[in-house]
Amino acid sequence: MHEDLLSPLRDAGVRPPRVDLRQAIRVGRRRRRMRHAAVAGLTAAAVLATTVAVSAVTGRPQSMPAERTPVPLPTSTVAPPLGECSMSKDTAPYVSRHPWVELDRSWRVAVHLDAPGTQPVEAVRYTDGRVERIKGVPSDFRLTNVNRAGDFAGVNGANDRAWVYRDRRFTRLVLPDGATDVSLTDINDAGDLLGTVATKQPSRFKVVVWPGGRPGRPRVLDTPDGASSRASGIAWDGTVVGDVIRGDVITPFLWHPDGTGEPLPLPAGHHGEKVAVGDLTGDWAVGTGVRWNIRTGRADAVKGIDGAGVVDMYGRIFGLSDTADQHGVVWINGILVPVAQSFDGHKVYFKGVRDDGRQMYGFSAFDSTWVRWTC
Amino acid sequence: MRDELERQYVEYFQPRLPQLHRLAVMLCGDADRADDIVQAAVTTLYTRWRHVRQVDNLDAYVRRSVVNTFLTERRGRWSRVLLTEALPDRAAAAGQPADERMVIRAALRALPPKQQAVLVLRFLCDLPVDEVAELLDCSPGTVKSQTSDGLAKLRKKLGVLAPAGGGA
Numbered sequence: 001m002h003e004d005l006l007s008p009l010r011d012a013g014v015r016p017p018r019v020d021l022r023q024a025i026r027v028g029r030r031r032r033r034m035r036h037a038a039v040a041g042l043t044a045a046a047v048l049a050t051t052v053a054v055s056a057v058t059g060r061p062q063s064m065p066a067e068r069t070p071v072p073l074p075t076s077t078v079a080p081p082l083g084e085c086s087m088s089k090d091t092a093p094y095v096s097r098h099p100w101v102e103l104d105r106s107w108r109v110a111v112h113l114d115a116p117g118t119q120p121v122e123a124v125r126y127t128d129g130r131v132e133r134i135k136g137v138p139s140d141f142r143l144t145n146v147n148r149a150g151d152f153a154g155v156n157g158a159n160d161r162a163w164v165y166r167d168r169r170f171t172r173l174v175l176p177d178g179a180t181d182v183s184l185t186d187i188n189d190a191g192d193l194l195g196t197v198a199t200k201q202p203s204r205f206k207v208v209v210w211p212g213g214r215p216g217r218p219r220v221l222d223t224p225d226g227a228s229s230r231a232s233g234i235a236w237d238g239t240v241v242g243d244v245i246r247g248d249v250i251t252p253f254l255w256h257p258d259g260t261g262e263p264l265p266l267p268a269g270h271h272g273e274k275v276a277v278g279d280l281t282g283d284w285a286v287g288t289g290v291r292w293n294i295r296t297g298r299a300d301a302v303k304g305i306d307g308a309g310v311v312d313m314y315g316r317i318f319g320l321s322d323t324a325d326q327h328g329v330v331w332i333n334g335i336l337v338p339v340a341q342s343f344d345g346h347k348v349y350f351k352g353v354r355d356d357g358r359q360m361y362g363f364s365a366f367d368s369t370w371v372r373w374t375c
Numbered sequence: 376m377r378d379e380l381e382r383q384y385v386e387y388f389q390p391r392l393p394q395l396h397r398l399a400v401m402l403c404g405d406a407d408r409a410d411d412i413v414q415a416a417v418t419t420l421y422t423r424w425r426h427v428r429q430v431d432n433l434d435a436y437v438r439r440s441v442v443n444t445f446l447t448e449r450r451g452r453w454s455r456v457l458l459t460e461a462l463p464d465r466a467a468a469a470g471q472p473a474d475e476r477m478v479i480r481a482a483l484r485a486l487p488p489k490q491q492a493v494l495v496l497r498f499l500c501d502l503p504v505d506e507v508a509e510l511l512d513c514s515p516g517t518v519k520s521q522t523s524d525g526l527a528k529l530r531k532k533l534g535v536l537a538p539a540g541g542g543a
Contacts, residue, residue, distance in 0.1 A: 005529060006498045008479055009401070017396030019413045021385050028421030248478075 016349065018363060080314075082330065082357065082375040087343050090361060090370035092126075102146045105281060105355040111152045113143055123165070125150055138163050138170055145187040151212075153184050153193055164215055166191060174216045176208055185231040185242075186280070188212075194234040196242075207231040207242050207255065221255045229253065233280025239294055241277045241285045250274040252287055254294055264292050267301040278308025281355050284315040291315060304336045305329060312357035320350060328362065343371045384424050387433070388417055395441050401499045402445045402492060404480045416444040439510045442496070446488050482532040490525040493518055 092110070101112040110126040114133075121141065123134040127150055141163065143154040151166040153173075162173040162182045175182055179197035186194040191212025196205050197220075205228040207221045223229040227246040234240050238257035241264070243250050252264040252275050266275065267290055275287045285292045286308045291300045293315070302309075302317060306326060309319025317331040321338075328339040328350030342348055343364055348371050350362040360373040388395075392413065399409035420427055420440055430436045483491055489511060496507045497518075504522075508515045 005526065005533070006479065006483070006494065009404070009483075009499060017392045017413060018410045019392050019396065019417060021388055021392075021417065024414060024418040024421050025381060025384070027418050028424075031418075031422050 016363070082337070085339060085360075085373045085375040087340055087348070087371055087373050089343075090372040092370075102143050102152065103352075104146045104148045104150075106148050107354045107359065108148055109146055109150050111143060111146045111150075113137065113141065123152070125152070134165065136170060144184040145193070147187045147191065148189045149191065151187060151191050153187055155182060155184060159183065162193075162195065164191075164193060164210075166213075171215050173210050174218055176206070176218045176220050179206075179208075182208075186234045188234045188236050188238070190236065190238075192234055192238055194231045194240060196229070196231045204228045205230055205245070207240060209234065209238065209240060211238070219259060221259055222261050230276070232277040233285065235280060235283070235294065241280050241292075241294060243276045248273065250276050252277045252285075252290075252292070254285075254292075264294075265297060265299045266290060267299045270299075270301055276308075279310050281311050282313035284311045284313070286311045286317055291317060300334075302331055305331055310353050312353055313355050314357060316357050318350065318353040318357070318360060328360075330357075339373060380424055380428075383428060384421060387428070388420075388437075391434075391437070392417075395437065398438060398441055398500060399445060401495045402442065404484065412444050413441060416440045419444075435506070435509060439512070442492055442510050446492060479533065482529055485532060486525055486528055489513075490521050490528070493521040494525045494529070497522060 101110055103110050108128055112124055114122045114124055121137045121139075123137050123141075123143070125132045125134060138156050138161070140156045141154050142156060143152060145154075146152040149166075151164060153162065153164045155162045159181045160175075162175070162184055163170050164173060164187075165171075173182070173193065175197055178199045178201065180200055181198040182195050183197075184193060184195040188194075193210040193212075193215075195208050195210075197208050197218075198205050204223075206223055207229040208231075209219045209221065211217065211219065221229065221240060224244060224246070227244050229242055229244050231240065231242040233242075240255040242253055242255070244253045244263070245251075250273070252266075253261055254264050255261040264277070264285070266272065270290060272289065275290060277285050277287045277292075279286050280294070283293055283295045285294055286302070288308050289302055291302050291311065292298065304322060305317055305319040306322040307319060309317040309331065311317050315333070318339075319329065319331075320326040321329045321336070327341050328348070330337045330339060339350065339360065340348070346364050348362045348364055350360060353360045358375050360375075362371050362373070363369070364371055395413045395416070396406075396409050399412040400406055403409055403412060416437075420437065427433070427436065483494065486494070492511060493507060496502045496510060497504070502510070504515045504518050508518045511518070
């Protein structure tokens with residue numbers, strides 16, 4: 001009887017781990033070195049490091065220079081054909097840093113923290129192959145989002161502080177009054193940051209936007225009375241998608257750039273009281289069993305994909321099939337197309353896609369190395 | 376000498392990563408978070424490997440480290456607040472209604488971390504009471520009472536949350 005209660009969780013499909021023992025050894029070595037250095041009384045070095053960090057990191061919110069010019073992605077359901085996709089072992093310089101690397105949606109920019117868990121940490125940013133090492137990373141910084149301009153954001157502390165790196169410095173975001181915790185979800189190419197904050201009195205979650213260049217002016221988006229809201233993605237012009245949660249009911253929701261909002265429609269015949277928005281790229285958003293065009297409001301039923309999947313700028317949805325073998329598939333306006341399943345004779349687990357759909361990546365079940373599809 | 380220790384470390388952990396990851400997935404309900412939990416645990420264990428490798432029951436010690444990492448993470452304020460209300464949009468297993476797993480996982484997450492760990496370890500990992508007690512560093516009696524309280528809360532919560540018709 002007890003087992004019956006939890007038994008549905010028993011068959012959760014568990015993919016292979018992506019734990020990197022080499023990374024554990026690298027970080028572990030540094031931790032040990034740091035510990036030994038502290039014991040040896042190298043206080044002077046620590047003071048120096050702190051001074052450097054303080055000079056680069058300001059605890060107070062600051063205004064930022066010029067705003068970035070947002071560039072919309074093309075919007076069309078007429079996507080260039082994927083054609084033949086070839087697979088290869090991913091040799092990008094940051095791949096060995098998984099799972100801490102964050103990519104922007106175009107995969108032009110990648111950022112990872114060097115030696116997470118040690119201090120002082122540096123961020124390493126790759127822009128079209130150019131490598132920069134960035135000092136002054138806030139202590140215990142947890143990287144969450146990167147945009148095409150190379151801005152990146154993250155949180156630290158007990159998730160009660162959020163930071164953005166832009167214009168060569170870290171700036172702390174001001175939280176709305178009453179907010180106790182913050183979770184950052186997305187950053188668009190204009191630098192607008194999207195997140196969800198928690199408040200205790202009353203106990204709610206609210207979607208918040210920090211407009212690019214104004215980290216001191218959080219804008220709490222309208223949420224229906226008595227409900228909570230949760231952020232999923234922010235488009236180039238500031239349009240936001242997410243969910244409104246009231247009791248057990250989750251409603252997909254869209255907020256316009258002026259802050260007003262409305263529920264997203266469900267396709268005819270879609271019965272779901274818990275439809276959350278999972279991903280947004282360009283003008284397309286997806287949730288489990290549904291795709292929306294956020295400009296036209298059109299909702300299409302999606303079948304054959306497990307969960308929400310990931311959408312590209314043409315509205316194609318990439319994900320795992322809802323069949324028992326969970327193979328990689330692409331949903332193109334109602335048609336499911338399988339993607340290659342194995343590399344060097346070993347099963348590959350599909351994981352993500354670039355915003356133009358031309359490249360995908362996954363992991364080899366054999367040794368967890370990254371594999372890239374190029375179409 | 377260091378090379379030898381590291382060789383032993385890799386030889387010990389490499390074949391056990393799937394089990395540890397599965398344990399973490401059962402505890403937290405998310406494969407990506409589970410990666411982070413196991414990564415953090417094995418990193419910490421590396422720094423103490425010289426001593427850790429000599430403990431009597433190494434497998435149990437390592438499992439305890441994963442459980443403790445999960446509990447430490449769950450004590451963070453954000454996860455505690457977030458999971459009481461928001462039901463994540465998670466993928467369902469083939470042929471299984473998505474809502475059922477979401478509802479059960481959300482109800483489980485709403486329990487105190489240690490109570491959640493007790494239920495997961497007993498009923499999803501099939502560990503006996505004594506072993507759960509050892510993993511959580513408490514008495515078998517505490518495990519039994521936590522099991523009883525946790526199941527009662529879970530039933531109550533699921534009774535409230537269960538969709539109409541009970542089949543979803």
